[in-house]
Structure formats: structure tokens, C-alpha cells
Amino acid sequence: MIYFQSDYVEGCHPKILEKMAETNFVQTPGYGNDAYCGSAREKIRKACGREDVDVHFLVGGTQTNATVIASILKAHQGVISADTGHIACHETGAIEAAGHKVLTLPSEDGTITGDQVEAYCDAHDACASREHMVQPGMVYISFPTESGTLYSKEQLTSLYASCRKCGLPLYLDGARLGYGLASSRNDLTLPDIARLCDVFYIGGTKCGALFGEAVVIARESLKKDFRYIIKQHGGMLAKGRLLGIQFDVLFEDDLYYKICKNAVDAALRIRCALEEKGIPFYVSSWTNQQFPILSQAQMKYFSEGAAYEIWEPIDEKNTAVRFCTSWATTGENVQAMVELIRNMPL
Amino acid sequence: MIYFQSDYVEGCHPKILEKMAETNFVQTPGYGNDAYCGSAREKIRKACGREDVDVHFLVGGTQTNATVIASILKAHQGVISADTGHIACHETGAIEAAGHKVLTLPSEDGTITGDQVEAYCDAHDACASREHMVQPGMVYISFPTESGTLYSKEQLTSLYASCRKCGLPLYLDGARLGYGLASSRNDLTLPDIARLCDVFYIGGTKCGALFGEAVVIARESLKKDFRYIIKQHGGMLAKGRLLGIQFDVLFEDDLYYKICKNAVDAALRIRCALEEKGIPFYVSSWTNQQFPILSQAQMKYFSEGAAYEIWEPIDEKNTAVRFCTSWATTGENVQAMVELIRNMPL
Amino acid sequence: MIYFQSDYVEGCHPKILEKMAETNFVQTPGYGNDAYCGSAREKIRKACGREDVDVHFLVGGTQTNATVIASILKAHQGVISADTGHIACHETGAIEAAGHKVLTLPSEDGTITGDQVEAYCDAHDACASREHMVQPGMVYISFPTESGTLYSKEQLTSLYASCRKCGLPLYLDGARLGYGLASSRNDLTLPDIARLCDVFYIGGTKCGALFGEAVVIARESLKKDFRYIIKQHGGMLAKGRLLGIQFDVLFEDDLYYKICKNAVDAALRIRCALEEKGIPFYVSSWTNQQFPILSQAQMKYFSEGAAYEIWEPIDEKNTAVRFCTSWATTGENVQAMVELIRNMPL
Amino acid sequence: MIYFQSDYVEGCHPKILEKMAETNFVQTPGYGNDAYCGSAREKIRKACGREDVDVHFLVGGTQTNATVIASILKAHQGVISADTGHIACHETGAIEAAGHKVLTLPSEDGTITGDQVEAYCDAHDACASREHMVQPGMVYISFPTESGTLYSKEQLTSLYASCRKCGLPLYLDGARLGYGLASSRNDLTLPDIARLCDVFYIGGTKCGALFGEAVVIARESLKKDFRYIIKQHGGMLAKGRLLGIQFDVLFEDDLYYKICKNAVDAALRIRCALEEKGIPFYVSSWTNQQFPILSQAQMKYFSEGAAYEIWEPIDEKNTAVRFCTSWATTGENVQAMVELIRNMPL
Incomplete structure (x- = not known):
């Protein structure tokens, strides 16, 4: 069979295990403050073409989504998502557990458009009793989507412009980001994504790591106190080195x-x-x-x-x-x- | 230096890395349903001297505490803890983030007594306006405590009797369980703990693993739907095999x-x-x-x-x-x- | 104009204001423990044809829905509702704010059927990875619905049978209950409703009171500790007499x-x-x-x-x-x- | 006896009931958008000596505290309070239910000092692993306190200066504000309070109304979207006129x-x-x-x-x-x- x-049926790329074994007895501080995390952060910044982004390492996708979304939304706000979005369907209500509604938009292929977002916000703003409804507070997309489809550069540019217009941070779930970037039909680069989103994560679990997701925060106003939220959501790995080592290996020589x-x-x-x-x-x-x-x-x-x-x-x-x-x-x-x-x- | x-300044016991490398390309189902998790569960059940306990593997301590506590408490209930307890001090309010108050008891050395628990519950029950206060819903202790101290078998027996009397499940945080069991001053065994608690966890992160905590649910009524809560709290590792392998190695030959x-x-x-x-x-x-x-x-x-x-x-x-x-x-x-x-x- | x-554009039935004025200086205990609440409870029990139901008085509908639902659901559970349900649309995410997802079923006229509920539960139970999804934990309906439509006795009997089969408590939001019962097309009585639901509320705010909703808990297992949840949700009125007086007047002589x-x-x-x-x-x-x-x-x-x-x-x-x-x-x-x-x- | x-053992000042009866059939819009609320807002602004404050009417104290605090805190923040504070003791964990820890300071007489607040914040900021702890996000006091004691103008000035220094909004719970202002030992006026707090509420329930609390938001940055939070917390009374009428009467001729x-x-x-x-x-x-x-x-x-x-x-x-x-x-x-x-x- x-x-x-x-x-995620196998372990990880062998170079990761080698590096883990090689550094196993090196003593490091915990919680992501070690040199391996530092090195991985530098490589990711370079790959994003931006020195000013914040990079954080978390363990898994559901945790990462819950953490990022909790760090952005206010109590009365919800997150806009395709109705097939992972946060809407397959995370046992983790977003709701943190107090927020997932505001779903219909989607045939897993993508949503800037027009849909603007229409949603316009309808909300136009409503006389809008305070009886959840206020849209951010937009969630995935790349590739749950159905394996992609946003083109044009689509993402347009979506991001709409988000900016509506004042909504755009968050891209990149659980399978590597597989999207590697597609022959893709015309987006990592620097494009870092420019056309406010926050995104580079998926490790499904793309060669044992586990781990690298959150990249591009927008200045979203950076503050992010580590508190990571810890509150149980995402601050004691031996943070394990995340640093993995991404350090994965971002060496375009692996x-x-x-x-x-x-x-x-x-x-x-x-x-x-x-x-x-x-x-x-x-x-x-x-x-x-x-x-x-x-x-x-x-x-x-x-x-x-x-x-x-x-x-x-x-x-x-x-x-x-x-x-x-x-x-x-x-x-x-x-x-x-x-x-x-x-x-x- | x-x-x-x-x-947690080093990696893990070398046998774990060996086993990971050896099995790296074996294909397994995800989310803890693999053979390594199965084997580790069996060994832990044996070590606990009980075939009837449920065993779940999570990634880290804060996550484990939040998950277990959320699975037990009702909306209006809180968890009793020593005022120095990890959940009361060092988890960025993860328990409160899930809607529950930590009800603290004063403690000199990190332990609490059955008398304290009973007095707290009696005072609550005696209060005419008790519905204006958070109802105690369970008890949290750690072994060893944050200060490295231990419960004796007599103390734990007495505390558990009080918990049973008050109808409160007793949960033991064993982040450093191995170091407690190994102490020359300790008179508790793993089967004792499995008998004198309703839920506890066997710490891996601090005791030889790369990461991972094994939750043991001894009380039947607390077992149902626990995996939903794990997933909601972002604790269901996609490559669950990594947790299974680690505990399988750690519980082989009393390692x-x-x-x-x-x-x-x-x-x-x-x-x-x-x-x-x-x-x-x-x-x-x-x-x-x-x-x-x-x-x-x-x-x-x-x-x-x-x-x-x-x-x-x-x-x-x-x-x-x-x-x-x-x-x-x-x-x-x-x-x-x-x-x-x-x-x-x- | x-x-x-x-x-709710006017105040209340004049008899209520008369009774309030008449009793204004009578000294009573607070929080619903006064004689007026006692009398109103008795009348409501009688109107329901059941001496064994619990009756609680809250201030408004959103608060009542949030309180009842929080008292029933476990952390990983959601509430099934028509997609047009008040809790799904017009309560600023109060249900999500308490940690729970609203699981919506499509509805043309505001009602849902037992078949829909069973199909939803069957699909959930049949799913191999169901723990990645929110578990249905109860069913919410309104009578009349948001669109003014009604459940017939046959429809409600069938829906309740399905809920019982699926193990889901059925909760009926009766914000406009009086207007439903008074409809010429209605064939349900208050005793029917008390028999065909587990919890419901009799709306006062929209039906002659200044404010106030009377929650009736018919199922024994849902009664415990309800007052804690009322208080936690800010619904325990200090001068509870005001609620008692209003329902006492409304349930006198079929007013x-x-x-x-x-x-x-x-x-x-x-x-x-x-x-x-x-x-x-x-x-x-x-x-x-x-x-x-x-x-x-x-x-x-x-x-x-x-x-x-x-x-x-x-x-x-x-x-x-x-x-x-x-x-x-x-x-x-x-x-x-x-x-x-x-x-x-x- | x-x-x-x-x-709160009696009803309300008779003039309130008179005005309610007199206006009972006047048709008004709901949710606080009526002329009585408008008039009451104007009188309260005048009494505060500030035209620029926002005034909102809620039903009860627990609800008001939960609403104000939820509107200010971010997910990882807690509210500093005296250990005897109402939110710490007598609200069935409503603050925790909204996800936030109450950070208690010891207090002999119910008051806390600016020095205590600064020391708490300094200790937090000085801690290398502060992200493992709840970040202080605001300060809660009551006037009079739970024990009937008062802050002098000097004490409140000093406390507020410390709050400003630490970047923490100061919120004053005035459930019994009228009794504090009326004390012969008090040297604070309503304009002083509006100047020395960021948000406070004027208690109606205990001070002559049937129910109702008037929230005054003095700081510009805390005003936005407050009505969403009121609605989410079940505090937006359908017949908002009832709150307007009561405060309109109470703030007429210094009643x-x-x-x-x-x-x-x-x-x-x-x-x-x-x-x-x-x-x-x-x-x-x-x-x-x-x-x-x-x-x-x-x-x-x-x-x-x-x-x-x-x-x-x-x-x-x-x-x-x-x-x-x-x-x-x-x-x-x-x-x-x-x-x-x-x-x-x-």
C-alpha cells in the first residue's frame, strides 16, 4: 500500500535530523531565543526580501491561525474567510473558542475576491443596526487553498488593495506555501507575498519539517506583544531551537x-x-x-x-x-x- | 560557561533521535493514530499498572494544562491551585483565556492540603450569595511543585480524599514528574499517582524528550471527547508519530x-x-x-x-x-x- | 408618523406600572429571591402545566440566549441554528464570545426540521476526523421565527424527537412567544412547548413588559447551577422584583x-x-x-x-x-x- | 423588621415612575437612540463639565464592568484591581469569562495607590520572561470602594498620574458614586472624576433608579465601537428609553x-x-x-x-x-x- x-505521512527531510543530532547537546536558551532561531529568522527575512519583518516560530497550523487571529481582532470583531477555509471547518472552533466569529464568504474554488470583501464591509457599514452584528476585523486566506488552488499575483494584488481600503489586515495561511510557490502556474514569489499581505506563515509541517510554522509579520502595527499571544496559546516551544534548526536547514540553499x-x-x-x-x-x-x-x-x-x-x-x-x-x-x-x-x- | x-537547554536522549531517523520514511497516519503512539500508550498503561486509562500525547505543558482544564470545567467554574502554581503565574493567562478563573490557595512550599481544599469549598457552599462567586470545579497541583518540593503518599492520599469528598477532579501537572519519582525522598510510584489523581501528565519536554507530554486520564467520566479539546487547543500534532516515538523510547527499559x-x-x-x-x-x-x-x-x-x-x-x-x-x-x-x-x- | x-416602541402594559408604583417602597431581598418573583414563577409553572420546571427571570433576549447556551454547551460544542437565527445574525457574536460556534442550517422561512438536524449529526458522526470539527451540542430555534413563521405541533414534535435521538437539548427562543401562541394558525399551547423543548423562554420585552424574559428549564439535567451562569452573564438584576412584578401581572388572568x-x-x-x-x-x-x-x-x-x-x-x-x-x-x-x-x- | x-431593597424614586407612566405610550426608537437618552446624556455631560465625553446606558454593574473591560483589554492583558474589588470577588468570573485575568493588589481598605500600580508594572517590565505572564492592561477601582471608603482628590490625582505613566487606562466603578460624592469627607466632584479617570460609570441601581448605570468615556481613544461591545454583552436594552428616562430624572435639579x-x-x-x-x-x-x-x-x-x-x-x-x-x-x-x-x- x-x-x-x-x-504528513513521513517524518522530515534527513538534513534536519542530521542537524538535530549534530547539535543535540549544545546548550541553548529556550523559547526561541537561541542562535538557530536567530539564523533561521535571518534567512527567512532574506528570502522575503525584507529586513524589517518579524519572524516567529510556532508548532502547528491550528495553533498558528488561532494565535495570529487572536493577536489582531478586537472583542467585537470577526475574521472574513472563504466558507471552505480551514479556520471555518477543520479547527474544532478554535477561533470561536478565542471569542471570534468566522464570517464566511461563498467560494467555488477556495479563493475569495477583493470585491467580495468590499461588498461585505459596505453592507456592514451601511446597516443602521450594524452594532448588532459582528464587525469584520481582518481577512483570512490560504495559499494554496484547501482545494489546492492558487491566487495569481493580480488576484492577490486586488484582494490586498480591497483589504487596505476597508482597513482590514490580510492574513495568509501558508500551511502548504512551498507547494504553491513551486507550482508551474504560480506567478507569486515570497517577496510578493511579504508585500501583499500583512501577516502570513510559511508552513513547515507539510513541507519537509517534522513540525513547525514560521509566522512573518510584515505590518509594523501588528508586531507588538506577539510573543505573549504565542505563549497564551501554548505555542511557545520550550526547546525553541527545534524550530530554529528546522527552518535554518529548510532555508539553506533553497532546500x-x-x-x-x-x-x-x-x-x-x-x-x-x-x-x-x-x-x-x-x-x-x-x-x-x-x-x-x-x-x-x-x-x-x-x-x-x-x-x-x-x-x-x-x-x-x-x-x-x-x-x-x-x-x-x-x-x-x-x-x-x-x-x-x-x-x-x- | x-x-x-x-x-531544557539540551535536545533529547540520543536514542530518541536514533529511532526518529530509523523510522523517518515509514508512512503512518497522522494525529496520534499511528503504531508508535499505540505502542507508547501500551507501555504507559503498563507503567501505571492500569489497562483502563486513556493516554493522549500533547506538545507542551501550557497547552496540556489549558486542554485538560478546559475539558473538565463548566463555564461558571474555576480551578483551585497553589498561588505559586504554574497556571496561576506563568502561562500568560491561558486558563482565563479559556474563560476560567484560577482560584488560588496560599502555599509556602508549593503544595496545598486537603484541608485547604475542603475549607475553600465549605466556605463557598456556606455563602448565601455563592452564585456571585466562581464555583470551584477541580483542583490543580504539580509534582514536583514549582519549588521542587514533593507530595508524600500520605499527603496525596489525604488531598485526593478531600477532592473526592468535595466532588472535585484532581489534576496533577507532571512537567517534571520523572524528577519527582526519582527523588530519594519520594514514596510515590506511578501506579500510586494513577490511583490518587483523576488526570495527570507525564512530562517529556523536561525529562529527556525533544518535546511532548503524555496525559493519562484515569477517571472514566473525564475521557469523552478529549481529542476535540486537544484539537481546539492546537495540541493535535499532525505528525503524531513524533510523540509516540519519544514516549515509546522513554518507557522502554525504564529509560x-x-x-x-x-x-x-x-x-x-x-x-x-x-x-x-x-x-x-x-x-x-x-x-x-x-x-x-x-x-x-x-x-x-x-x-x-x-x-x-x-x-x-x-x-x-x-x-x-x-x-x-x-x-x-x-x-x-x-x-x-x-x-x-x-x-x-x- | x-x-x-x-x-418595542412603547413602554409597557399600564397594569405593570401600577403594580410597580404600588409596591415601590416594599422592602424585598434582591436577585430574584423576592415574593413577586415567587408568585410569577408559580403562575408560569401553572401556565406550563408543570410543577417541576425551573423558572428564571433575565433582562433581555441576547443575554438570555447567551446564558442558556453557555449553560448547556461544553467547550468543544456548538449550537445548531437556522442560518437566519437571531443568535447567528444579530447578537454581535455573543455566542462566539462565550467560545461557541453557531452551526447554521439553511432555511427558507426561518424553521429547521428534524431531518436536517439528524443529517447534520449523522454526517458529523460518520466523519473519520470529526474531532477536527465542532461537535453539535444543542439545537436553537425561535417561535415565532425571525420571519414571523411558526412551527406546527407536528413539526415541533418531529424536531424534538430528532433532537432526543441525537442527544441534543432543544432550546426555543420565545422573544415573541405571545404573538406565536396568539396566532390563528398556531396549534401549540404553552404546555405543549414545555413538553416539546428542554429549555425555552417566554418573551416579555416585546410582549407587554418594560423588559424581561422568563426562562423555563424543563429538563432536570439542565437545571443545576443556572444562577451562576446568569450572574456571570450580567443577567442577575439586583432589584429582581421588577422582573417578578412584570411577569406576575402578565400571567394574571391571561393578560x-x-x-x-x-x-x-x-x-x-x-x-x-x-x-x-x-x-x-x-x-x-x-x-x-x-x-x-x-x-x-x-x-x-x-x-x-x-x-x-x-x-x-x-x-x-x-x-x-x-x-x-x-x-x-x-x-x-x-x-x-x-x-x-x-x-x-x- | x-x-x-x-x-437595593426598594424600587426607585417616585419621580422616575411618574415620568415612566407619563411617557409610557410615546413611541420611540430602541436601543438608546431616543430623545430621553439624548436629554439624559446632555445633563450628564453638563454635570461632568465636559461636552466631549461619550455617555452610554447599561442595565447593571456586573454587565457594565464586563463590557468596559472587554472594550479596553487586548487578549493577553489583564486588569489590575484591589484584591477586594467587585470584579475580583463577586461577579462569578465575568472578567475571566471574557478571557482576562484580574491582577490583584493587596488592599487594607479597598483602595490602591499609584505606587502599587507602578511597582506592579515595573516588576512586569523588568522580568526577562514577562511574556509568560499576563500583561497589565488597565486599572480598575471603585468609588466608594466595596468597604465604603473613598479616594481623596490627592489620592486619585496621584493614582491617575501613575496610570498615565504606565500607559494604563483608569476605570472607576461608581456603582455607589452618589453616596461617595455626598459624603462629608469627600473632596472630589463629578468634573474631577471625569478629569482623573479615562472611563467611569455613574451608578443608578443603588442610587435611586430601578436599574441602570451610565458609562462615561472621557478618553477619545476608548470611544470607538463601544456599542458593539454593549450589544455583545447583552447590555443594549431594547427599550433604551427606560434608562434615558431614569437618568434624565435623576440629573434634573440635582436630584x-x-x-x-x-x-x-x-x-x-x-x-x-x-x-x-x-x-x-x-x-x-x-x-x-x-x-x-x-x-x-x-x-x-x-x-x-x-x-x-x-x-x-x-x-x-x-x-x-x-x-x-x-x-x-x-x-x-x-x-x-x-x-x-x-x-x-x-
Whole structure:
């Protein structure tokens, strides 16, 4: 059985474990104040093309989202998100647990537009009894989205302009950022993202690390006291060095980009094989997640050879499923998968 | 410079890194549903002498405390704690952030008694307007305490009896549990603790792991839906295997106890050397933390050779400081420290 | 100008003010422990046909909803509601502020069905990663709904059966309960409601009182410690007598029903006049709120003689508006309104 | 039996009921946007000697405290208060329920000093790991305090200067403000208070109203979006006119001051009679609350003629109790109480 059901089925890039082992007995201060974190911060600043951003390391995505959002919103404010956004669906109400409503916008492919944001804010402001409703306080997007889709530079520029116009900080969840940047259809760079968002995070967990997410705060007014919020949300790792070491390795010699490229290439080979068989897709993704729509017979066929995740029932006979590649997906497994697809009964 | 300022200045026991490297490319399901977590759970159940306890793995202590407490309390309830308890002082209000007050009891040495708990509850129940006050909903203790002190079996038995009488679940924070169990003055075993608490956690971060805490839920009524609360608090590690592997290694062949014993032995050698010089102590600790009271000259003397943490100003001239050993403290460093102490000016 | 824009534009039924004036200097204990509250509780129990229900008095609807929901849900649970529910739209996120997500079901007319609830719960339970999602913990409905529609006895019986099957307490928001019970299309009695819900509240603010809502807790397991939650939510009125007096007057000689009947009769006269002119309705309401769809010219016409509330834009030319009657609406004002409608340009 | 156990045992000043009855059928908009609220706001601004303050009306004290504090604090901040403060003791954890810790300072008589505040902030700022602790975000005081004591103009000036120095907004809880202003030992005026605080509230519930508290926001930066927070906390009364009418009456012709003066005079006659009998006091109060220390026999003696509240056990034989007067206390009842005291057995 080959596992394609998520992008966290393996450990981490071997260089990370090597560096951990090599530095294991070096004594360092805790909580992210060590030299490895310092070095990783410098590399990330350089990769973002900005010396003035703050960089913080947290452990996981749900924690990072809850921390960033709690640091920005006031008590009466909510966060605008696509209705399929991770914070709206798959974080057990962590945002609400911190007191805030997720204000959802309908989305076909996981992205939202500047026009949608402006319309939402205009409607709120126009309402005579707006104080009876949650005030929009920021905007959350993910890149790639939950469905593997991407914002183009034009789209992100437009969305950010709308956010600025409405006075809403824009936060980009980059759990799979590496896979987005590595896509052949992507025209955004890390410096673009650092310029077109107020806060974002560079995902480590799904992109080669054991765990860890690097929050980049680009807007000056959002920097103050962020470490308090990290600690309050249980995100301040005692042995913060572990986060520093991982990102230091990943941002050495473009390793992060290189290994993510591998995942996307693998995913596109699978996509291609599925297309050749005429399989329809739930959404057109050019990143490491592919969402073919399978019949029950096809699902059964794959379930014996390649593990996937059930995504969404389409109708009584067909279901969208997810095949995920990762930095660790081997050429052998991709080849085996392609064979499986080719031999699939129609 | 030797670092004694905390018990998380090094990485982890080398066997953990070995096992991580060895299993790095094994594909596993996420979120703690892998075989390593399964194996670690089994070993912990065995070590607790109970097959019926639930075992969950979380990343860090603040997160674990917030998760356990949120899973137990109702909206109008608070958690009783010593006024020096970690949740009362050093978690940036994580308990309050989840809506609950920490109800503090005065404590000289970090421990609280069954009598204190009963008196608190009796006073609450006796109050005609008790609904204007936060209702006590559970009791939090740590073992060892923040000051390195211990509950004896008699004390814990008595405290637990009082908790049962008041209908309050008892939760034990075992961030340094290994160092407590390894103390020569300790008469409690892990099965005792599993019998005399409703929930507790076995600390990994400070006791040989890279990170990780193992929550043991002994009381049946507290088990339901705990994983929802873990996820909501950002504590459900995607690559849960990392927690499983670590505890699986630590609970193989009593490694956890053995390495913690080393730390306590080292701490007692330092204690002994300080006593020989006539240095007074803030509190009498028989675990891995030692709290001598130093003059300014003495603090300056040490700050050039052995890093410590400032604990509490005693008066204008003297300060309680903390020297911490850990599973990783080497014999050489202890010997160097003992020499430093012997040569200290009085 | 006549005001029909809400059902709280006047003070209260004169008998309430009389009783307040008459008892003004009687000394009573505070916080709802006075004889007037006692008497009102007895009358409400009698009206519910159950001696075993708990009755509590709170000040307003948002506060009551927040209090009841906080008293029922656990930290990881949310409340199921129609997407148009008051708690989902018009309480500035009070439910989220207490840590809970509102789980919305689509609804055309403001009601939800037992099938919808069961389907939601089944989908949740069937999900392999359900702990990543908010667990449904209770169901919220309103009677009449926000759109003035009603549940029939059959519908409520079916919905409650589904809630029981799913283990979810059913809570009915009766802000306008009197207007629902007084509708000619209603076949539910107060005893029915007390039997087909676990908790509900009898609205006073909109139904003849100055302010005040009477929470009735029918299910034994939901009664404990409710007063703590009231106090925590700022709902425990110091001079609780004011709430007791009001409900005591309203539940004397069926005053509550009689005055609400007046409002519904007035609304139906307005409905009838609008129908005669061929005006379409946003929703068919048989209670005190009417939602005609008006053109811009018609809106302008009315805005000079009869104040209404803008409800929902329908298309570029037409808007649903709300005309509200109340217990205090006079025959003269209804007659004047009917004339206005008759003279309305088409 | 005469009731002295609290200052809310009667209804309200008769002029309020008269005005309510007189205006009962006047139609007004809801939520505080009516002409009565407008007029009351103007009178309060005038009484504060400032045209630029914002004035909002809420229903009760706990709600007001929770609302004001939630509107000021960020997620990681707490509110500094005397350990006897109402928010620390008697609001069922409403502040914690909104996510914030109450940071208590020891206090003998209910007041805190600027030096205490500065020392707390300095210690926080000096701490290397301050992000592990709750950051002080504002200061809460009450005037009069829970023990009936007062801040002098000098004390409040000094406290406010310290708050400004530390960057902390100062909030004054004036639940019994009228009784403080009316005290012969008071040297503060309402304009002084409006100048020496950032936010405060003028208590109505205990000072002649049926219910209601008027929040005055003096600092510009704290004004924005306050109505959202009121609504979220369930404090936006639908028939807001009721609050407007009450404060409009109370601030007409200095009624508020006059009726509060009556209560303080009555309290001082009782104080005097107790002093003549040589009864010691728990605290020296010059406002409407008196706290004599009684023996068990004396408590029994009074409990047959004059209801009081038990305050605090002093030792095994003696207890501090509270006798409270109010705007409604009659000369007859004071005289009867004085007689009771004179005849008390020693």
C-alpha cells in the first residue's frame, strides 16, 4: 500500500535530523531565543526580501491561525474567510473558542475576491443596526487553498488593495506555501507575498519539517506583544531551537523550494495519468493535492493499492477524493501510482 | 560557561533521535493514530499498572494544562491551585483565556492540603450569595511543585480524599514528574499517582524528550471527547508519530526513570556543596531544582561560570536563584560546579 | 408618523406600572429571591402545566440566549441554528464570545426540521476526523421565527424527537412567544412547548413588559447551577422584583395572551389590506410581523406616514420591509395604516 | 423588621415612575437612540463639565464592568484591581469569562495607590520572561470602594498620574458614586472624576433608579465601537428609553445628589449611635455602608429587628456585618435603628 492520503505521512527531510543530532547537546536558551532561531529568522527575512519583518516560530497550523487571529481582532470583531477555509471547518472552533466569529464568504474554488470583501464591509457599514452584528476585523486566506488552488499575483494584488481600503489586515495561511510557490502556474514569489499581505506563515509541517510554522509579520502595527499571544496559546516551544534548526536547514540553499517542487511534479504526473483516463476533477489543482471524482468501483480499486482521503460526496454514485504528494514522495511510488491509474477499470 | 538555568537547554536522549531517523520514511497516519503512539500508550498503561486509562500525547505543558482544564470545567467554574502554581503565574493567562478563573490557595512550599481544599469549598457552599462567586470545579497541583518540593503518599492520599469528598477532579501537572519519582525522598510510584489523581501528565519536554507530554486520564467520566479539546487547543500534532516515538523510547527499559535519576543525583551533589559552604536555601528541594539564596557578590561570582535563573528577591542584599540539572547534565559539569561552589567567596 | 418598525416602541402594559408604583417602597431581598418573583414563577409553572420546571427571570433576549447556551454547551460544542437565527445574525457574536460556534442550517422561512438536524449529526458522526470539527451540542430555534413563521405541533414534535435521538437539548427562543401562541394558525399551547423543548423562554420585552424574559428549564439535567451562569452573564438584576412584578401581572388572568392577540389581529388587518392591493410578501407570516415587498416609490410613500424597518433587498427595484404591531398598537393607528395602504400608488 | 442589608431593597424614586407612566405610550426608537437618552446624556455631560465625553446606558454593574473591560483589554492583558474589588470577588468570573485575568493588589481598605500600580508594572517590565505572564492592561477601582471608603482628590490625582505613566487606562466603578460624592469627607466632584479617570460609570441601581448605570468615556481613544461591545454583552436594552428616562430624572435639579445625601446622613446617624455604644468597626466608612463588628449575642439581637448582611468573620466570637442605607431610607427607620442600638446589650 502506498500512502497518498495526506502530506504528513513521513517524518522530515534527513538534513534536519542530521542537524538535530549534530547539535543535540549544545546548550541553548529556550523559547526561541537561541542562535538557530536567530539564523533561521535571518534567512527567512532574506528570502522575503525584507529586513524589517518579524519572524516567529510556532508548532502547528491550528495553533498558528488561532494565535495570529487572536493577536489582531478586537472583542467585537470577526475574521472574513472563504466558507471552505480551514479556520471555518477543520479547527474544532478554535477561533470561536478565542471569542471570534468566522464570517464566511461563498467560494467555488477556495479563493475569495477583493470585491467580495468590499461588498461585505459596505453592507456592514451601511446597516443602521450594524452594532448588532459582528464587525469584520481582518481577512483570512490560504495559499494554496484547501482545494489546492492558487491566487495569481493580480488576484492577490486586488484582494490586498480591497483589504487596505476597508482597513482590514490580510492574513495568509501558508500551511502548504512551498507547494504553491513551486507550482508551474504560480506567478507569486515570497517577496510578493511579504508585500501583499500583512501577516502570513510559511508552513513547515507539510513541507519537509517534522513540525513547525514560521509566522512573518510584515505590518509594523501588528508586531507588538506577539510573543505573549504565542505563549497564551501554548505555542511557545520550550526547546525553541527545534524550530530554529528546522527552518535554518529548510532555508539553506533553497532546500524548501527544491523539495516542494518534487511534490508538485509528482502530483502533476498523477494528474496527467488521471486525465488520460478521462477522470473528471472536483477542482483543477496545479499543486500537490489532486481531487479526482471517482465511482464506487474506482474507489474500491484504489483502496487496495493507494490510500487516499475522501473529500466530498458528489452524487449517489461518485465521490471526490484527494491524492496528496509530499516532499518525500518517491519516484517509485509515483510510477506505481501511474501504473495503477493506467490499469484502472472505467 | 555551564548552563544550569533550566532543564531544557539540551535536545533529547540520543536514542530518541536514533529511532526518529530509523523510522523517518515509514508512512503512518497522522494525529496520534499511528503504531508508535499505540505502542507508547501500551507501555504507559503498563507503567501505571492500569489497562483502563486513556493516554493522549500533547506538545507542551501550557497547552496540556489549558486542554485538560478546559475539558473538565463548566463555564461558571474555576480551578483551585497553589498561588505559586504554574497556571496561576506563568502561562500568560491561558486558563482565563479559556474563560476560567484560577482560584488560588496560599502555599509556602508549593503544595496545598486537603484541608485547604475542603475549607475553600465549605466556605463557598456556606455563602448565601455563592452564585456571585466562581464555583470551584477541580483542583490543580504539580509534582514536583514549582519549588521542587514533593507530595508524600500520605499527603496525596489525604488531598485526593478531600477532592473526592468535595466532588472535585484532581489534576496533577507532571512537567517534571520523572524528577519527582526519582527523588530519594519520594514514596510515590506511578501506579500510586494513577490511583490518587483523576488526570495527570507525564512530562517529556523536561525529562529527556525533544518535546511532548503524555496525559493519562484515569477517571472514566473525564475521557469523552478529549481529542476535540486537544484539537481546539492546537495540541493535535499532525505528525503524531513524533510523540509516540519519544514516549515509546522513554518507557522502554525504564529509560525515563534512569535518566531522571541522573539529574536528581547531580542536583543533590550541588545542594550538598552549597550546604557545606553554609548557603541558605529558599526552599528545601530534593529534586532537580535547587534554590540557594545568594548575595550580590555571590551572584556575580557565579554569573561568570554557571548560568542560573533569578527566582525571587529575598531582601535588598539577597536573592533566591535556581540551579537546574537535567537528564543531560554531565558529570564533568557537576564536578566543575562543585569546584565553583567550593571556591566561592563568602 | 405612526411607528411600526419594531415591537418595542412603547413602554409597557399600564397594569405593570401600577403594580410597580404600588409596591415601590416594599422592602424585598434582591436577585430574584423576592415574593413577586415567587408568585410569577408559580403562575408560569401553572401556565406550563408543570410543577417541576425551573423558572428564571433575565433582562433581555441576547443575554438570555447567551446564558442558556453557555449553560448547556461544553467547550468543544456548538449550537445548531437556522442560518437566519437571531443568535447567528444579530447578537454581535455573543455566542462566539462565550467560545461557541453557531452551526447554521439553511432555511427558507426561518424553521429547521428534524431531518436536517439528524443529517447534520449523522454526517458529523460518520466523519473519520470529526474531532477536527465542532461537535453539535444543542439545537436553537425561535417561535415565532425571525420571519414571523411558526412551527406546527407536528413539526415541533418531529424536531424534538430528532433532537432526543441525537442527544441534543432543544432550546426555543420565545422573544415573541405571545404573538406565536396568539396566532390563528398556531396549534401549540404553552404546555405543549414545555413538553416539546428542554429549555425555552417566554418573551416579555416585546410582549407587554418594560423588559424581561422568563426562562423555563424543563429538563432536570439542565437545571443545576443556572444562577451562576446568569450572574456571570450580567443577567442577575439586583432589584429582581421588577422582573417578578412584570411577569406576575402578565400571567394574571391571561393578560399575556389577551394583549398579544391584539397585536396579531392588528397585523392581520394590515396583511389583509396589503393583499387586497396585490402586494407580494417576502414570507407568509400569521403573527405580529408582516414582510411586504415594496417598490422604491412605495417605500417612499410609506416613509412619510408609517415607520417600518428595511428587511432585505430583493432585487434592484424591490425591497422586503417589516411592519410590526405590538400589544400597544391602537385601533386608530391600524385604521390609519389600512387607509394609507388603500391609498398607496401601485 | 427594617431592612438594612443592601441598598437595593426598594424600587426607585417616585419621580422616575411618574415620568415612566407619563411617557409610557410615546413611541420611540430602541436601543438608546431616543430623545430621553439624548436629554439624559446632555445633563450628564453638563454635570461632568465636559461636552466631549461619550455617555452610554447599561442595565447593571456586573454587565457594565464586563463590557468596559472587554472594550479596553487586548487578549493577553489583564486588569489590575484591589484584591477586594467587585470584579475580583463577586461577579462569578465575568472578567475571566471574557478571557482576562484580574491582577490583584493587596488592599487594607479597598483602595490602591499609584505606587502599587507602578511597582506592579515595573516588576512586569523588568522580568526577562514577562511574556509568560499576563500583561497589565488597565486599572480598575471603585468609588466608594466595596468597604465604603473613598479616594481623596490627592489620592486619585496621584493614582491617575501613575496610570498615565504606565500607559494604563483608569476605570472607576461608581456603582455607589452618589453616596461617595455626598459624603462629608469627600473632596472630589463629578468634573474631577471625569478629569482623573479615562472611563467611569455613574451608578443608578443603588442610587435611586430601578436599574441602570451610565458609562462615561472621557478618553477619545476608548470611544470607538463601544456599542458593539454593549450589544455583545447583552447590555443594549431594547427599550433604551427606560434608562434615558431614569437618568434624565435623576440629573434634573440635582436630584441624584440630594437623595444620596439622605442615605449618607442616615448612615452616619447609625454610625454615631454605634460609636456611642463603643462598638468597633471593621473599616471607617463615611458613606452609606457601615461595618460594625458584632458579637454573636449582638448579631442575634439585631437579627430580630434590623436585617443586615454578614461581611467577614473576624474571630471565633466576632463578625463584621454591614448595615446599608439608601436614598429611600426613612427617618422613622433610622430613628428606630438608633433606638435599637441604644438598647443593645453589651
